[in-house]
Amino acid sequence: MKGNVIVGQSGGPTAAINSSLAGVYRTAKDRGAKKIYGMLHGIQGLMDERYIDLSEHITNELDAELLKRTPAAYLGSCRYKLPEIHENGEVYEKIFSILDKLEIEAFIYIGGNDSMDTIKKLSDYAIVTGHPTRFVGCPKTIDNDLALTDHTPGYGSAAKYIGTSVKEIIRDGFCLEYPHGLVSIIEVMGRNAGWLTGAAALAQGEDCTGPDLIYLPELPFDLQKFSERVKSLLSEKTSVVVAVSEGIKLDDGRYVCELGQSVDFVDAFGHKQLSGTAAYLASFIAGEIGCKTRAIEFSTLQRSASHSASRVDILEAYQVGGAAVKAADEGDSGKMVVIKRLSDDPYQSGTEVKDVHKIANDEKLVPREWVNIEGTYVTDEFVNYVKPLIQGDVSPVMVDGIPRHLYKPKTQK
Structure with a gap:
């Protein structure tokens, strides 16, 4: 990786979203990124040129471990809907001029359905204009409703x-x-x-x-x-x-x-x-x-209950963050990382990348056969699906009897 990476968080936060951020940061550093920027409050903050150099905030391994255990969006979130390209090209010109200014090679966005809509539109604009920045989505939502992935970090x-x-x-x-x-x-x-x-x-x-x-x-x-x-x-x-x-x-x-x-x-x-x-x-x-x-x-x-976070969830969130950077570094754009379930007993999973156009603005619902005939309870198939995802614990770093989180001063470049 020769250029810089920028990462943002969008939509409703989770207990695992910052573990994905930690995965993005660590993998980008390991792959040689010069700088790793964090958007403050997602794409909306980026348009106001609000961002931080993450190396100034994640300074050691303890910071990284605290970040994994910190609930809510460390960088701040937003619910901003990008206009269609043909409706307002000026918005895209502004965003891409900022990306050029920061010499961004890879743009990683951690979020759910609406966030994948952002990745889709930005990658489409890059294709139309021949822009080299690559755009990859990192799944996150407690709703677990993203298409093409077995489940989502946070769920x-x-x-x-x-x-x-x-x-x-x-x-x-x-x-x-x-x-x-x-x-x-x-x-x-x-x-x-x-x-x-x-x-x-x-x-x-x-x-x-x-x-x-x-x-x-x-x-x-x-x-x-x-x-x-x-x-x-x-x-x-x-x-x-x-x-x-x-x-x-x-x-x-x-x-x-x-x-x-x-x-x-x-x-x-x-x-x-x-x-x-x-x-x-x-x-x-x-x-x-x-x-x-x-x-x-x-x-x-x-x-926001990081005190009862699933170890499987935190580990997978970290892995998809790293997989998003890897995908962008290897030339993927307009894609989202998905989790593939390899086995239930013992539980094993892996990651792949899928076309974000087949994911954005779609919803994965609970299958009808996983609800009883009366519609008043879920079936054993549902319970067997979710049980592996809640296994294990992540011990908080306790200070004076209360979990310690990674604190982010409100600074920007």
């Missing part, structure tokens, strides 16, 4: 947190008895794909029955049938635990969360902000049945 750690937390909520629910029972409704992230919510089934084991019901956004949600199932369960037990995706919809296409409040905020990619699904259902059940209810929203906890 395993989020799934581990969800399975653990659901199990603890179940245990808590059996401590006290209420005259008319207790219904706990847990809201898990997931707009269109239910990979995270399905991970609630990981709570089931020899010492735990697991949640009673699991609802994914892939299937329409029926309020009346839901009420009847909860009522039936309460006739048999005093505590009922339900996991629902934030994005579950009625048969007419309305989000359940829209029944309780208006959804006003829409991001640059046209995504509605979803929140309040569990709160609405808890209120609905309390009114219908007259029992005590609890609404529990994991929110950002499921993507």
